Amino acid sequence: MYELKIKEKRKLKGxxxxxxxxxxxxxxxxxxELxxxxxxxxxxxxxxxxxxxxxxxxxxLEYSCPVNCAIYCTYNKNKG
Known part of the structure; x- marks a missing residue:
């Protein structure tokens, strides 16, 4: 199970x-509600x-990221 951290991250971004x-x-x-x-x-x-x-x-998400997010997301953003 996971827990969303949207509120926490939203507040950190101001x-x-x-x-x-x-x-x-x-x-x-x-x-x-979300x-x-x-x-x-x-x-x-x-x-x-x-x-x-x-x-x-x-x-x-509240769990350890299985990959290096910066590399993974940059790679996927460039693919699409």
Whole structure:
């Protein structure tokens, strides 16, 4: 099992829920519910939030990253 760290990372970036919600094209209410664990997150939304926060999606999950995120994400970004 994992736990999302969206709220923690959002606050570290100095963004409000409203600002991040705008960046990911979702409502503030949806983001609040997501941060409080009331919704499951899709991989595509996890990636979108990571991009909005300028973070590797792995950084939004509470578990050790199995790869070097900087190298992995840069590689995958250049592929697509």
């Amino acid at each position: 963004l409000t829920q409203k600002q991040l919600a705008f960046k990911i094209e979702r409502s503030q209410n949806f983001l609040s 941060e409080n664990g009331r919704y499951e997150i899709s991989v595509s939304l996890l990636c979108k939030i990571g991009e909005a926060l300028d973070l590797c999606p792995h950084a939004l």
